[in-house]
Amino acid sequence: MKLKQLFWNFRTLVLVAAIIIALVAINPRPWNDGAAIRNVLHNSSAAMAGIASPGPNIAPVDRERIVAVNNIPVRNIAGYYDLTSGLQPNVSLTIKTTRGLYKVTTRPVYLVTVLPELENITVSETVLKNVTINGTANVVEETINITRAVNKTRQTVIGTEDIGISVFEAPKSNIRLGLELQGGTRVLLQPEKRLAKEDMVFLIDNMNQRLNLFGLSDVAIREAADLSGNQYIVVEIAGVNEDEVKELLAKQGKFEAKIGNDTVFVGGKDITYVCRSASCAGIDPQRGCGNDGQYFCGFRFSISLTPEAGARQAELTSNLQVVRQPSGESYLEKTLDLYLDDQLVDTLNIGAELKGSAVTDISISGSGTGNTQSEAVSSTLQNMKRLQTILITGSLPVKLNVISTDSISPLLGQQFIQNAFLMGVLSIIAVIIVLLLAYRNPVIAVPILVTSLVEIFIMLGVAAMIRQNIDLAAIAGIIAAVGTGVNDQIIITDEAMRGEQRQAHSWKDKIKNAFFIIMGAYLTLLVAMIPLLFAGAGLLKGFALVTIIGISVGVFITRPAYAKMIEVLTKQ
């Protein structure tokens, strides 16, 4: 008898333990304020000051938060924007975060104008030379200075560069909000041909790297499949409408530099270094910006090649003729053609002095256009960033097609959250009214209500623990699980109340009967949700998973405890 009682108590203990675990997992911090850091742009003034992008798997409440700027407290993102917008160039800011104190200096944005006058500039380039030492051929690096005549340029300050931090409201718990609830971009890609496991891993790594280089760290890239065995890649970028990354993700990024039909170097493996700092990358001072009906600008950045690629260039250029241009400059007869995904993007003349030399430092150029000058500047810099990223990360093993995109407004997310609360409260009230009408006894409605709320809490705890995002589909899953929970509790209650009228059954039998029905209902709903775990690129997986978690929590944790509660209540 005592053992039996202990067994029942054991059920209540399990429930209490589950609540405590859920509390720890959710880790509510209602007092957290400030602006949480989502991304720090590479090479921005914030990055220079040492502020880093957060890691991808960091728990929401552990994120670095900006709590003060210049000693003025930052309560929310609006406060952060107030303090950091409209700043003059070269102003120092003290940014205090939960991790430390940073000194950020704002930088000016320059407009480069090309002037007609020429000036001589001297640049140093590293070349590789074949030298015979003691009878053996060696490749050695040698730095040479080259003087070129270029147009003079004028730099004018046209504004202040953004300090490069993107922020979001400080998370107040570890419940991860899905894209629908916080805004963001989801891109669904399909590889053109089937990828082996290791290629898929490589592909996802490469895409992660591309997005990180692009300045986006709050990204989730995962492989997905469907019932027909199609492969998909789902990319989710939180918080921002990042339409432009679509191209970055889908581009295979096969970069090739060719002389005639011969490949000199390719992106990724032949490139040892891509310059991304202002000194050797940016709007090309020799070309600047112009207008031919539309504004356009040119960019350039330098890269370094591996010695092998340099040697290939030396070999391929050694037999080319030197052609003297009418302007007086001498170039080789063939050009260096740059191809991105088999499309010619740029053609570079090869200076006569490079004939046969193993050059490893090369300048890559390109351009961008826009309807206004500043649009042209930003599109040019965007193009440069994309090309740099592709050159660093190299080519993806397969071509990808964008088959679906979803960009979700953060405003819509806020509306959904408020609405979900309202809907939840009203649904609960509706259920309570029905229960009061059915049982005419408020004592029955209370434990059902309490159990349902506890169930939601444990569900959110499990979701936080397994890093499952709570999005609309998950909310639908929570509703479904709570719905079945209420059903089961009514079945238990009725079974118990029936017993009140007829004492024929023992308590144990009554509960056994109720649990036979509950288990049957549980198993059928469980198997009905299983196909969704695997169907349609996993886009409804969250729904199925949360429903399964919810009904499992119900059947194994809260329902036994509820039965105990009803036993105590009806025995009184």
Added chain:
Amino acid sequence: MLGRAKTRLLQMYEKDYRKLLVIPFLLIVLSFLVIGLNYYNTGEFFRKDVSLKGGVTITIPGRAVDVESLEDSLSSNFLKSDVSVRAISQAGRQTGFIVDSGIEKDEDVDELVSLIEQKTGVLSKDDYSVRVIGSTLGASFFREAMMAVLIAFALMAAVVLIYFRNFVPSLFVIWAVFADILCTFATLVFLGESFSSASIAAMLLLIGFSVDTDILLTARVLKGKEGTVFERTLGAMGTGLTVAGAALAAVLAGFIFTQSETIRQIMLVLAIGLVFDIIHTWITNAGVLRWYLESKARQQ
């Protein structure tokens, strides 16, 4: 007065339960007719929304517009594909709107957005959501959804058969669930609702929900020891109707107050399904089960 009506109903339920089976039978015939006619008229079993056939959905929250005039002006100015406009509302108050169209190219989407802007004023990128689904993906989602429903139904049927280890009553349960799904589907077709991947997810949920009350009935009737089959059915029905009432109340509250089209579609499917579930559990399933058990008892 009410008491007498209740007694009459109960009498009918007790004595004429076999005649009552005509009601679900007619519903099933009617459902097949609705689906067949719709197929005959449109060449499709049901209307698919953008998520199952491909296209773009633009959601603009927080702005109220005259849906019909916007649809007229968009349809006459945007010639690349059909355009439809729906309102998002919460308890009858418009809180935003949704524009659907069959296009999938970025430039077409930009053009459509700029046409919408003529009515709403300039929209920044954060002011609206855009979902683009390629038509091949839509078609594959559709196949997937159909497969998911079939698999879920088959798995449910397997669980019921294994769980009860009693072939004929299990078949009744499975039949009742099938009838519920069929009638719900036909009603949605009749109402002209478009199906999305969310409605399909709701159908799966309905398979799970619908079978609950049938299990309740079958378990109580087969495993119960006291009273007649009818008395046990009545006992189960008391519980079942409370369950259905609570579920319907919650689902309807969700349906009326949600602002999300996804949740609205799910709730609509569940609400219709729960109503048919009452009929197919307590008339169809209860009727054939009692018929079966009583005739079996007579034979012995």
